[in-house]
Amino acid sequence: MTDLDIAPLRPLQLGVVTGTEVAWVAPADPVRVRGADLGEVARRASAARRDHPHSDVVVDIDFVIAHDARSARALTLAGGDEPDRQTLLYVGTPAGLAGLIADIHALNIADGAVLIPRAAGVAELIPEAVLPVLRTMARLPVAVGEVLTA
Numbered sequence: 001m002t003d004l005d006i007a008p009l010r011p012l013q014l015g016v017v018t019g020t021e022v023a024w025v026a027p028a029d030p031v032r033v034r035g036a037d038l039g040e041v042a043r044r045a046s047a048a049r050r051d052h053p054h055s056d057v058v059v060d061i062d063f064v065i066a067h068d069a070r071s072a073r074a075l076t077l078a079g080g081d082e083p084d085r086q087t088l089l090y091v092g093t094p095a096g097l098a099g100l101i102a103d104i105h106a107l108n109i110a111d112g113a114v115l116i117p118r119a120a121g122v123a124e125l126i127p128e129a130v131l132p133v134l135r136t137m138a139r140l141p142v143a144v145g146e147v148l149t150a
Helices: 038-051 069-079 094-106 122-137 144-149
Strands: 013-018 021-024 031-033 057-065 088-092 112-117
Touching (some): 031 038, 038 057, 057 094, 057 122, 069 088, 088 094, 094 112, 094 122, 112 122
Parallel strands (some): 031 057, 057 112
Antiparallel strands (some): 013 021
């Protein structure tokens, strides 16, 4: 029989890379994991939780978002920056990114995410287009938009 983890979910942690720093939604010092796909992320997050049982574990996600998926793909192609093949890459809409983050949290794969923008201007869509959708899917601190727009 498989062990089931029925512990309540920790609060969702969310950070966005801005330059060389991470702007966190709430004060956090999590363990960050990376993986090329969700299976690898789940394995690495599980190992991180074993090694650091009292720490939050978050997954790095490279992202390119636009108001429609076609525009996001075009931004990706125009960027010329080769994505890190060892980090999840999301290319699509703000609602899709919010859904990915909410699913990772709801499935207890990780306690949240660090979002790494891979095209100019895409980070600006986080407070205006991702967070409102994410709030409907997961419990976020009230001041989340203030932190990311400051």
